[in-house]
Every structure is written in C-alpha cells, then in structure tokens.
Amino acid sequence: MSATALQPEPHRSSLAARVLRTPLTELLRGHLAPALDAERTVAAAGLPASLAELTCGVIRRTRLWRREKLEVARELLAHFQDGLAAGAAADDLAASFGDPAQAAKLIRRAKRRNRPALWKALRLTRRTIGALVLFVLIVYTVQAVRIYTQRPNIARNFAAEWNAAPLAVPESERAWPIYRAAALALGEWPGGRANVSQRPGRADWPALVEFVEENARSVALYRQAAAMPKLAWVYTTQLQDEDARLWNPGHAAPSASAPAQPAVQDPDFVMFLMLPPLPVLRDGTRLLTIDAYRAAETNDPGRADADIRAILQMADHARETRVLIGDLVAVALSSRACDLLGTLLHDHPQLFSPEQLVAIAHRLATVGGGTLRVRFDSERAIFEDMLQRYYTDDGHGDGLPRPDLLGMATMVDGQTRDNSPLGGACAKLLLPAASTVMAGRRDLHATFRDYIDRSDVEAELPLWERPAQVAHDGLEAMGRSPLAHVRYWPLFILAPALDNAGRIGEYATQTRDATLTALVLELYRRRHGEYPSSLAALTPQWLPKVPPDRYDGQPLKYRLVDGQPLLYSVGVDRKDDGGRLPNVPNVAPDAPNRESRANHLARMWRPPPNPNHPPPEPLPDGDWILWPPIE
Template identity: 30%
Template sequence: MITTRANIEELTTLPGELQELTTRVVRQTRLWRRERRDVQAELESHFREGLIELQQDGLTLEQCIKVLKEQFGDEVVLAKLIRRGKKRGRPMIYKVFVYTMAVTFGGAGSLGGLVWWRAQGEPNPTVDYVARLNEPILAIPEEQRAWPLLREAILQVEPMPKVLQELSALPAPDDQEWSMAESWVAQNKEALDLVRQAVQRPRYGYLYDWQSSLEYRIEDARRRGDETDRQELEFQLAELKTERNELRPLISLVLPSLRSYRDIARMYILDSRRCADHENWSQAWQELESSCHLGGLLLQGKTLIEQLVGAAILNLTLSEMVQLQQAHDAEFTDEAWLQIHNTKLWISAIQIETVIDFEQMTFEDVVQFVFTDDGQDNGHLLPKQYDEMVNAFSQTAPDGSGDSGWSHEAKLATMAAMHADRKSTLATYYQLWSEIARYRELPLYDAQRAEADRVLDQFKNDPEKQIRFAMVCNLMPSLGRADQLLRELEMNLAAMNTIIALQEFRRQAGAYPVMLSELLPDYLDALPEDVYSGQPLKYEMTEAGDFKLYSVWRNLQDDSGSSVKMNEPDSPNDPEDWVYWPVHD
C-alpha cells in the first residue's frame, strides 16, 4: 500500500479507480482525439495534485481516492459540460461547416418531409367535364348531326398515297401524277358520297368520348393490318366499357382523324379539277362547296385543333374556288352561277370565334385529377398524378425530349414541395387568361397585340413560375397564332364573297364596278374588311378591264398588290400584300 508523499509523487500512472474515472469521463465527452488527449492530461494532472494535497493532510491513498471521487461530482454531467465548453472553443471554420451541414441536412429533411406529406392524399374528381362538353351537342337532334355520317366516311377513307403527299401542290389533269390522284379519288367514292350527305346537315355534332374514338382507331388498325395495335385498342375498349361509371380526364380524349378530314378535302379539290377538265362546271363547284362545308362544320368543333383544321380546309378550298373562277368564269353555266351565289350566302352566315372553353375545361379537369380537394377548393398537388397526366398529354412529343431518372424524380419532388396549392393555381391561371385576353381582343394591326405573347412568354420563362405554377406553364395555350389564322380566315371568306359579288355585278352590268361601294347593297351586305389595316380591302381597276383585290397583309403597308400566290397561305416569308385577285400562276 502506498501511504507516503514520496510514494505518491513517484507514481507514473494514477491509481486504477481514478484512471478509469478519467478515461470514462473523457470517452463520454465524444470530443476530437486531440481535445480528448488534452482533457485526459488535465484531469490526470488534477487528480495527481489532489492526491499529493490530501496525502499531505495525512490521508491514506484509499482515503485520498475516496475523497477525490466524492468531490469530483457527477461524471456524466461533467462530460457533457466539458464537451460543451470545448466545442465552443473550436475554430470558426468548423462552426461554419457545422452550421452549413445543419442547414443543408435540416433543409433536406424538411423538404423530404414536405415532399412525403405532399405525396399523400388522393384526388377526388367530381365534375364530369366530358359530359359538360357534350351537353350542348346532345341537345342537337340526331338527324341534324353530321358526325355519324362523317364517322362512317372516315372509317372508309384510304389515306393519300405517299407519292402525292410528297408533291408541293395537288396535281392537275396535265400532270404526271394525275392518274394516281384520279384513282385515289375513285377508290374513295363511297366515303366522299357519305361526306356529301353529312355536310348537308347543319351541325357537326361530334360527341367527345373515348368509346367512339377507340372504335375508330380499332377500325383504322384493322384496315392497316396492324394486328398488335388492334388487339391493344380492343383491350382498352373492353376495359373502358367495364369502367363506364368512372370519371376519366378530358385531356386523354382522342379526336377523330383530322388527317382524314384533310384528305377528304383534297379529294374534293381533285374531283373538282376532274369535273372542270370535263367542263362540268356545276359539278366542279359543287365538289368545292362540299369541301367548304366540311371546313365549316369543323369550325363548330369544341377544340381549337378542330377549328384550325377547318380553317385550313376552308383556305385551301377558297383558293381553289378563286382559281376556278379566274380560269373559267366565262364558261360557267347558269346552274353553276346559282351554286356560286348559294356559296356566297353560305359564307355570309359563317361566324368565327376562337374556342377557349375546351382549353379552360381541360385545365380545370386536370386540376381535379392531380390535386387533393377538401371540398372547398383547397388542396395540394400530387406529383405522381401530375406526372402521369403530363406524360399522357405529351405522348406526341419527340422521344427523349423530357427528363428521366434522378433529375426527373428530383424535379417532381421539388414540384411536390413548391407547387402552388389548388386555389392559387386556378386563380393564377384565370388571372393570366384575363390579362392576355385584353391584348387578344385588339385588332391585328395594333402593335400592342404582341403584348399577349410577351406576357405569356414572360410568365413561362420565369424560373419561379416554372416550379410554383408548372401546371399553368405547361397547359396555358399560346393563342396568338390561332387568333391570327382565324381572323385571316374571316378576311379570306369576305374576299371570296366580294369576288363572287364582283363577278355577279359584271354579269349584270357588263363590267366590274369602279369602286367596291357600288356592290352595296344588292351584291354585298358590307365592304370586306382588311384585318391588317382596319380599312376595306384594296380594290383597283386594271387597264385591261380586270380588277385587283388585295390585303396590305402582315407588314401593314400597301405595296400596290405586289406579289403573292393565293395557294401558299403559310409561306414562311410573308408576302408584301396578299392578292386575292388576280391569282398568279
């Protein structure tokens, strides 16, 4: 037993109990190794001093140890306090690092929690937007609806042969490909007859549902001999029939084959050329009239895409009508003139308005499918449902254009955490609509009209909006171009009517009028408006006794009717003026 001062001072290591106590405390501090070494040395030094001091007071080693342990205090509390004190003394760079990590991981944890919470819940769609869309159509008596006959027709239509598709314009009887075109038209005679009957009906009447679309596509696959596609579609149809009571998103609607409508219009034009070649003017005009009526029916469609296809068909047909008149008007029979007059009356009755109901309904419908709903329009975005919906919507987008893998998941997670709630999403969508609508209402010649596109682009390019209002960015259509095309169509129709009125005037008076106003009111109800100037279309008599009718067009300047071809309405280089008459070769 060690009892003397000399003995204690000679100790190189502490007695076991004190050494163990020191080691335990130091271990519990969980400090860095260097810090632990320092604390260990200091506590060992402390006990050594204590042993010497107490031994001087005459205590034995055991007594010294006992006293020191008693005076030392609670080892757990001590370890904790030492750790706190030492950590405070660590370098600034360490503190910055710890703070950064805490913020990063704390932030990531919070974000993760938010994402998890946002992923919970189910959408609760309650509004049947498809039924709402079809409601006015169902109110139309069945015998007035063209769609049932059109459906029969497009199921039969053979698509345009590839050779003809590759031509820059439809062939004429003198062209090499004419026989092919003629045989294509003959092959589709029954379908064209069905459309002739269909266009006699006043209303388009297409019912927007999945069943008829799928039935059409099944028939199309059967005709193409694509067994796999057919079986897949039949499976989808069978599934659909068992889920009749379930709401399905409007955005997944499949429209009838718009390509077939275009092909039908092309066949009418080709058949019109065949009839004209045989000097059957009345039949030639009638074929063009059927095509016009088909375009007119499509203008009644509830979707913008149907409207635009209708406009394209009308523009193509009007151009053909003008060419037919210019080439052969002297040869027209009275029967043909009567038909032309009827066309003028029909055109006068057409009213064109860009449809936006479908676009807005689609947005509201997507909202009800991808947001939760507490019954009072409050809810959060469900990223998985949103992703599925957008994928379904952009199926036609080029493959590989989207994100995939981790970045896609990260984007969805970010969106889950950051996307605006249901109420704000709808409010922002309609606020943007109304802001853009103010500019869309302006005439085409008003420079401020371009603001509509700018406002939309600015919204869509804002990085914050791209996340917070991703849905609005993805689903807000850009209507500027559509508006422009439809207003141009209005002008084209008015120009067509004016040309017919001028021909009728000349038939009566023996010459064209000096001024357009002479046509009012017997031949024309109102002067045709140039949508690019707000003034009537430009009209001039030529020295040869003919006339010139033109629009100042997109450069908004009168270039004296220089330069254009009527049959190139989407020419990349806008013509200086748009000349309706005479048609250039």
C-alpha cells in the same frame, strides 16, 4: 489510506521523440504517441485505484480530443496528488470531487469553448447544414404525406358536359356515322395523303382524277354526311368498333397514318379525348376539292357547287367539336373552300349561274355562324380538368401536384421523357421536394387563366388594332426564367400557342371577305359587262359595305390591272404598295412557289413598326394578294 508513490510521466517531448516512442500498431491506427494517451498517463501516475478510476471515468466521459483529455487528466492528477500530499485520504478526495458525470459534462462544455475559431466555425457550419437538412426533411415529409395520401377530387365532368349536345342529336341527324363510312370506304391516296396537290395541271392530277372516280362512293358519302345537321361526335378516350378501325394501322386512310391509341385509364379525361372526325373531315375536303376541280373541267357546275357547299358544311361540323384544334380545322376547311371558289372564279368564270353564286356567297358568309374566330374555351376546360386530376384539393381552390402529374409529360410528349421504372421512381421521390418550388394549384390556375384571358382579349381585336402579342410575349418572357420554367412547367407543356391561333381566324376572315368580294365582282361583271372602277360601286346593292383590310382597318384594296380585278391587303408592313408582292430573301426569282411564299410573308402578322423599337428584321415590303389566287 496512504498515497502511492507518484511517478509523473514526462508530457513535454518533441514530435520525433513521441513518434519513436509510439508502437507501430498505434501509429498505423493514427495514434501519434502514448504521451497523448490520458489513461496511460493516469495509470503511470500511481494514484490509489479509486482516484485513478474516477479520473479515467471523468476524462473518458468528456469525449474531448486526445490532447484535451490529457490536459484534463494531468490537472486532475495534480489535484489529487496535491490532496494526498496534504494528507487527505483518497476516499475523501473522491467524495469531495462531486458528480463525475456532471463534471465530465461541464468540463467538456468549457474545454470546447477554448477550441480554435476555425473549429467553432466548422461546427457552426455543420450545425447550420444539419438544421437545414432537418428542415428540408421535415418539409419533404410533410409534403410527401400531403401529396401521397390525398385522392383527386373530380368535381366536374367536362367530358359529360361536352357530350351532352351530341348525345341529344337524334340518330337520324348524325353525320358522324356517314363520315366514318366514307372514310372507311376511301382507298389509299396516290403518293400518300401529305403529297396530294389537289390542283389541275400538276403532275399527279391524272392519278388524282382516277382516284376520285374510283372512290365515287366515298365522295357521295361525304356529301351525304355534310348534308346532315350535326356531326354529333361523342367524345371518348377509347375508340370502339367502327371508330377503332379508323385507328387500326394498315387499314384504309385515314387510319394508316393515325397514331396508336394511348392507354388512358380515365374515360372522362378531356385531355385525352379522341377526335377521329378531324382527320376524316380533312380527308373529305381533299377528296371533294379534287372532285370540284374535276367537275369544273367537265363543266358540271352542280357537282362543283355541291362539293363547295359540302366543304363549308364540314367546316361547321369541325367547329361543332368545340375544341381549339376543331376550330383550327374549321378555319382551314373554310379557307380551302375559299381557295377552291376563288380559283374556279378565276379559271372558270362562267361555271356557276348567278343563282348558284348568290347561294354559295350566302353559305360562305354564314360559316361558323358568321365568325371565324378560334375559340379558347376548350383550353380552359382541359386545363381545369387536368388540375382537378393531377392536383390535390384543399377545398379552397389550392392544392399540390400529385404523382400522376409526372405521367402527363410522358403521355403528352412520350418521345422526350424518361419512361423507365427507375426514372419514374426517382421522379416520384423528387416530387415532394419539387412541389415546394412548383406553383400550387391556385397559382397555376390563375397564371393560366390570365394567359387565356389576355389571349382572348387580343383575339377579339382585328389585326389593325393589335399593338403587340402581349399574352404570348409575356408567357415567353416568363419561360426564359429557369425558376419560372420549373415553377410553371405544366403551363409550358399545356398552354397552346394562342397568339397564332388568334391570328389564324383573322387571316381566314380576310380570305373569306376577299372571296366574297371576288364573287360579287363576277356577279357585277355579268350584269354590267365590266368590272367596277372601285369597290364602292358594289355597295349597297351587292355588298352591305366594302369589307375592311384586316391590316389597316380601311376598305379592302382594289385595282384593275389590264382590265382584270386585283384584290389585296396592305399586308404586314401596313403600307399600300399597289398590289406588289414583297421580295423573298434568299430565294431565286424563278424558284417554284416563290410568289406563294412572298404572299405568305406579306400575310404573317408582326407588331406594327415602332420607331422606338425597330423590329429585328425589316417587315416584308409588299402587299398580301387576295385575288386572283396565287398558287
């Protein structure tokens, strides 16, 4: 085979020359110049067809940049031209070339090694990103399969455990049906329930007296219900029949302001168990408090005595619900009874007989079985129940969040979450990715348990032994980290503020102890004609010992002011100011409720003063007055 005459194409030309040579269509396509077109160069070289085809095939397969292809093409062309010039046959040259595919591959690899460092860096970046994306996709897929293919393992029915006790109470001993009847019979509060003063002498007092008289049947039913041994409320997530009427908007109180029932599929989900008894008990306490004041006004000690005892029994009924909010209501009702009793002792010291006072004192001392501590057991159960429903179970205490968890935030706090189908779908798509950051079931449970355990230890301590709110501060510090907030967000949604709950029991205990002491002081006065000079005179005949001041662990503070007793605690500043209330910043001296606000400030616990870590605001300089009552 003879070689075709060679017509080498000039390939070194200026940019302007190449632009001028480039057809407009090629320019529009982004091709700068035919000079960079390797195949045209091959065609122009005039090689035998077999060699031209071989060269074009190889450079096409290299998938290199145009400039690189052109370089390779020129070199191969020169090689073949040299071979032809040396007398070799085209077919022999083609045969000795080797495997074109292999050649293209090796040329491509070698040429790319010659590329600029910037291109290599970009390639490395691209590959790294690609590897990361691939890794993320694999992790996402694995997580998605684990999350979306596993069913929850409901190993423990907490609702059934909670309901075992009330279901065992005979029908004839159940207070709840009577409470419910009392609530359904109760009319609308004058001016609204939230605005009821419950005190004689206030503007709404005549209307409240009229309201109590009009609702005498409810009053009687509340007293009758309180006399029953057990509340016997059976937990459910969906109220039925008469109970549902309490939640029916437009019905008589307490249903009017009660929220609509949330739609909960699982009837045993303790997080959504309903507690209509608590607002009913609070309503009953309001009603009986007004009735007791009215009884005092009309000098009817038996009626007032019955009301106080009923309120104390309601506190025990609230505590029977065994949930944190039930304990908090129980403490609130107990304190309400103390406030009522303390006010009656002050305003109507002769109202009750000594026997009635002793009986009331004994009943008051045994509310909650003698302790007013708020229990956290229910929170453990609620959290564990949430975990078993919203997390997968690997059989060893660990697991991943399930899609249902996303609905929890909406159900707990429906006002602030995106409830739209699109938002829900996005959240479900993001869940596998989020689960790689979120704490697993074991970690979340351990963190929650640690928080509750620490809170339990703190709640066991009297106020005078509490150095700081370690559990709460620890949780708050953890929440300041955005990563921890994402990692443990179910914890931050569900964990209640147990620091304050733990202190409320202490406040109530101090109030109860002071009320009992005031009651005994009245008994002493009746016996001796005057109040004692110190509380030590009450022991051991009247009191086994002087109750402690919850803020310093020393005996409750007592003085006679103008012959009248004053019971107080040193308060949050842990300093005896002789029974003086602290100043209230930014409140005028003649502002209404100023004394009440000052007393509240003196009561609210804060860590003890520490010279090394002074508090951001000075502690209120004054005492917490316990008796006589401060409105």
